[in-house]
Amino acid sequence: MIDLTAKPEKFSSVYRPVIYTLTKTGTEKETVQILDGSTVLGMKQFVTAGRIAVNVSEYYRNLIETAPVIDDSLSFVHAVKRTVTARIDVTADSSVLLTSGITDLALSTLLSNAPGPRILRPGEWDELSYLVDEQVLAGTIIVTMKNGQEITLQMPNSSIDGVAVLVVHYDSIAEAVQLKGADPAGMAGIKIKPTLGCYDLPEVEYRIVRSGCGVRIAWWNRRGGIDYYTFRSDLDKSYTTERTKIKTAEGWRTVSSEVEDERNISSGGLPGFMLEWLGEIVSAPKVWLIDGNQAIPIDITSDVITTFDQAEMPQLELTFRSIDTEKMQTT
Structure with missing residues (x-):
């Protein structure tokens, strides 16, 4: 008989082990299976009694196929393949669900440590990603012009379960500003004010830079999101x-x-x-x-x-x- 004595947080990072602690009594052989739906990803067998530590992240880590989201809509979209749901079968009549692959931070936390304000140039895009659990995301985009004018753009509601991504695309925001009757060349900054249900999430600010160009790099960061930076x-x-x-x-x-x-x-x-x-x-x-x-x-x-x-x-x-x-x- 194996009893589950401790389990990790519901959401766990791809960068660190996800350890399940099990207590085994008796000397009969017991098998722990790690599954993705009905597919067996791997298994471990134990004979000796005592406390057992099982790291399951090594089995489902390769199922995550993340990539930058390229989208020109002013709304949150679902980032496919950035999370996986695995099931840990301890005995024939006992199992534990594990949804994992992104972060052990609290839900709705921005999956980035990028210092602000962020920088955005014409033609570039950036990505704000959040981990949500069947929540409705929306928000407001406020564009500050060089003359001090503020132009407000409303984001429609997006009901998402998993990783939600807002692509902050300069060109799509510039087009929306032009439709409001303003010249995009006068854009000085962008402020993103997202909401999760009835709660306000922290604001994210962008500074518009038009001088210079360089090489833009994106990477899968330690929080499980994707960050961007233009090397000079x-x-x-x-x-x-x-x-x-x-x-x-x-x-x-x-x-x-x-x-x-x-x-x-x-x-x-x-x-x-x-x-x-x-x-x-x-x-x-x-x-x-x-x-x-x-x-x-x-x-x-x-x-x-x-x-x-x-x-x-x-x-x-x-x-x-x-x-x-x-x-x-x-x-």
Whole structure:
């Protein structure tokens, strides 16, 4: 007989173990099964009596297939595949439901540690994600113009269970502002005021920046959301080619080649708290290069490199490469 003596929070992070503590009495063999619906993800067998710790996160972690949400509507949408529901069968007549995959924070917490105000440029988008349990999300978008005028845009109600995402897309907000009779070029800032049912959630502010451009990176952060940042400088690019050759009667012949590109980018001078936040990129399980309306998976190849510019401000440099390399093979 195995009794469940302790269980984790309902929502648990993909970054840390989800430990179930079991107490087993007797020496008969007992099996603990981890299931996704009717599919067995894995199992553990125990013979000796005593307290048993079972980490189930390793079984369902690979079921989570997160990616940036690309949406131009001014409303919350459901982020599919960012949560999974697993069932832990302890005995034939006993089971425990576990909905997991995102965070052990309280419901409705913003799944981001990004310091504010956030920065948004024309053509860019950002993402605000919340974990909700069959709740109605809505809210207000307030656009501040350079002349002090405020333009209010109402978000429609969205009933969502799981991860709710609001895509803060500059172009869609600019279009809504233009429909209100204002010039989008006069936009100075954006304030998001979300509501969960009858409760107000903390506001999120954006500063509109039009000068400069760079390389926009997105990553799966430690809270389970996706963060975005535009690196100021694209320092250099390099290409590596690997060729496989064989020697024939006619001479050497290339039978396959593989081309890999690598890029080095820099944040420019930043305060320490910004560098700490950006440091998550190196350890993030998934990272993307944002190119237009595409999110392209990339591989970070460098550790965090902190250097100093002329103003003695620390900056972050990262090197990344494409996950998909260009291959050629001949017969």
